Amino acid sequence: xxxxxxxxxxxxxxxxxxxxxxxxxxxxxxxxxxxxxxxxxxxxxxxxxxxxxxxxxxxxxxxxxxxxxxxxxxxxxxxxxxxxxxxxxxxxxxxxxxxxxxxxxxxxxxxxxxxxxxxxxxxxxxxxxxxxxxxxxxxxxxxxxxxxxxxxxxxxxxxxxxxxxxxxxxxxxxxxxxxxxxxxxxxxxxxxxxxxxxxx
Numbered sequence: 001x002x003x004x005x006x007x008x009x010x011x012x013x014x015x016x017x018x019x020x021x022x023x024x025x026x027x028x029x030x031x032x033x034x035x036x037x038x039x040x041x042x043x044x045x046x047x048x049x050x051x052x053x054x055x056x057x058x059x060x061x062x063x064x065x066x067x068x069x070x071x072x073x074x075x076x077x078x079x080x081x082x083x084x085x086x087x088x089x090x091x092x093x094x095x096x097x098x099x100x101x102x103x104x105x106x107x108x109x110x111x112x113x114x115x116x117x118x119x120x121x122x123x124x125x126x127x128x129x130x131x132x133x134x135x136x137x138x139x140x141x142x143x144x145x146x147x148x149x150x151x152x153x154x155x156x157x158x159x160x161x162x163x164x165x166x167x168x169x170x171x172x173x174x175x176x177x178x179x180x181x182x183x184x185x186x187x188x189x190x191x192x193x194x195x196x197x198x199x200x
Contacts, residue, residue, distance in 0.1 A: 001199040005120070006077040008063035013162075014080060017184045023193065023200045028063050028077060036062075040081070040092065048085035048115050053130055055081040056117040064121050076196040077121040082183045084159025085113045091159040100149050103160040108140035108170070112159070116180040118189050122196035129192055131185035133176025135163070140170045 006028040007014060018025050030036045039058045042051055059079040067077060084091040086106055094100035111134055119128040148167055154160035161167045163174075163181045179186040193200065 001197050002075050003199060004075055005193060005196075005198055006063065006067060006072075006075055008059060008066070008077055008079045011183055013164075013182050014184045017179050017182060017186055017189075018078075020179075021186055021190055021200065023198070025078070026075075028066060028072070030062070031066065034062065034066075042090050042092065046090070047088065048083055048090050048113065049117075049130055049132065051090055052081050052083045052115040052117040053119075053128065055083075056119045057126070057128070060119045060121055060126065074123075076193065076198055078118070078189070078193070079120075080116060080118040080184050080189075082114065082116040082158050082180075085115060086110065093156055093158060094154055094160045097149050100154040100160040101145055104140060104145045104148065104154070104167075105142070107159065107161075108137050108145070111136040111173075114159070114176070114181045116177070116183060116185050118185060118192060120192040120196050125196075127192040127195050129185070129188035131177050131180040131188050133174065133178075133180050135171060135175075135181060136173040138170045138172045140167075144170070 004024040004026055007025040008028045010029055040055055056079050063077045091103050094103055114133045117130045153165045177185045
């Protein structure tokens with residue numbers, strides 16, 4: 001049995017979610033020369049579910065190489081990626097305030113999907129799962145969108161929002177995994193970690 005997992009993510013929300021289910025972890029973050037953002041570039045006509053899993057597995061490959069390069073002890077490695085999809089359109093992280101406003105205006109009053117892929121490297125095995133949840137927003141007044149953007153919350157977040165932030169006041173309905181919408185589906189993650197023989 002393993003005592004801890006390497007978390008190859010800089011997301012404080014993923015750290016919080018692992019702590020919630022009692023998982024001990026050590027961060028395995030990219031080196032300065034690694035271009036982690038380049039791994040998240042979408043390909044033309046790529047389906048959102050395909051995109052999320054491909055990016056997650058690319059992050060996992062990079063993390064495996066990182067652990068070997070640093071000569072760190074063997075332990076499972078956990079990677080994840082979350083994307084927001086409006087139909088077939090992938091909504092990544094907003095580039096600026098104007099981009100964030102366009103995203104949130106497009107999501108307002110509609111239902112979208114939140115796709116969270118998670119993968120665990122355990123020895124030579126790669127374990128994976130994909131969770132798809134649906135979120136319906138009520139209409140959001142333009143002034144409220146502007147206030148939300150001014151808070152800085154949309155930046156660095158797929159779709160330009162965080163479900164646990166003030167935007168929750170406009171979430172009319174959720175179908176699926178709340179933790180998956182936050183960035184790490186805990187049910188699927190726990191199943192993979194048990195398969196990787198993590199003690200928690």
